[in-house]
Amino acid sequence: EPEVTQTPSHQVTQMGQEVILRCVPISNHLYFYWYRQILGQKVEFLVSFYNNEISEKSEIFDDQFSVERPDGSNFTLKIRSTKLEDSAMYFCASSERDEQFFGPGTRLTVL
Amino acid sequence: SQKIEQNSEALNIQEGKTATLTCNYTNYSPAYLQWYRQDPGRGPVFLLLIRENEKEKRKERLKVTFDTTLKQSLFHITASQPADSATYLCALGVGLNFNKFYFGSGTKLNVKP
Numbered sequence: 001e002p003e004v005t006q007t008p009s010h011q012v013t014q015m016g017q018e019v020i021l022r023c024v025p026i027s028n029h030l031y032f033y034w035y036r037q038i039l040g041q042k043v044e045f046l047v048s049f050y051n052n053e054i055s056e057k058s059e060i061f062d063d064q065f066s067v068e069r070p071d072g073s074n075f076t077l078k079i080r081s082t083k084l085e086d087s088a089m090y091f092c093a094s095s096e097r098d099e100q101f102f103g104p105g106t107r108l109t110v111l
Numbered sequence: 112s113q114k115i116e117q118n119s120e121a122l123n124i125q126e127g128k129t130a131t132l133t134c135n136y137t138n139y140s141p142a143y144l145q146w147y148r149q150d151p152g153r154g155p156v157f158l159l160l161i162r163e164n165e166k167e168k169r170k171e172r173l174k175v176t177f178d179t180t181l182k183q184s185l186f187h188i189t190a191s192q193p194a195d196s197a198t199y200l201c202a203l204g205v206g207l208n209f210n211k212f213y214f215g216s217g218t219k220l221n222v223k224p
Binding site (some may be wrong): 031048101102 | 123143145148151152153154156157160162200204206208210212213214215216217
């Protein structure tokens with residue numbers, strides 16, 4: 001069964017450093033998403049991406065965040081200058097239409 | 112902004128009983144509402160979707176209702192099993208293109224044998 005994959009599973013970085021989180025969505029899907037979940041809190045929408053451009057973004061998704069689909073298979077989330085409060089689990093999801101398939105997540109720890 | 116409330120932090124029920132979980136929302140009406148299951152340390156897994164013009168949806172032991180007047184969705188698991196123990200999340204699809212999602216904080220369901 002096709003699935004969304006994410007790498008790395010765990011990323012540790014120093015405050016102020018740039019990180020890139022990678023996702024491979026399901027191949028025939030058209031919509032791509034990034035979410036974050038701070039430990040013990042709710043899943044928070046960051047951004048949706050369709051037709052090679054951002055479709056929707058949340059208030060969290062400020063100038064320090066960017067997304068890219070550099071080739072036909074990868075979907076990346078870049079955080080330019082990480083802060084302590086960026087520590088969270090980051091989930092990528094993809095959908096053909098409405099049903100979203102989530103990846104296993106990348107745990108980001110900012111020290 | 113959209114506010115979503117899911118009932119109680121944990122729901123404890125006996126195996127074989129029906130679990131009923133609630134999702135209430137405020138402000139504008141979403142185009143559709145989704146229910147997900149999340150196990151510890153894992154990503155959410157899609158269960159059911161119900162659109163604003165639908166009253167009820169079923170899938171095996173799962174049933175979802177959607178009342179746009181009350182701004183509420185109910186999620187039922189019939190004949191519950193210990194394997195159903197997990198956190199259940201509701202999510203509202205909103206925005207211009209309906210692909211912006213607000214998630215509730217989830218209800219933790221414990222099914223005891």
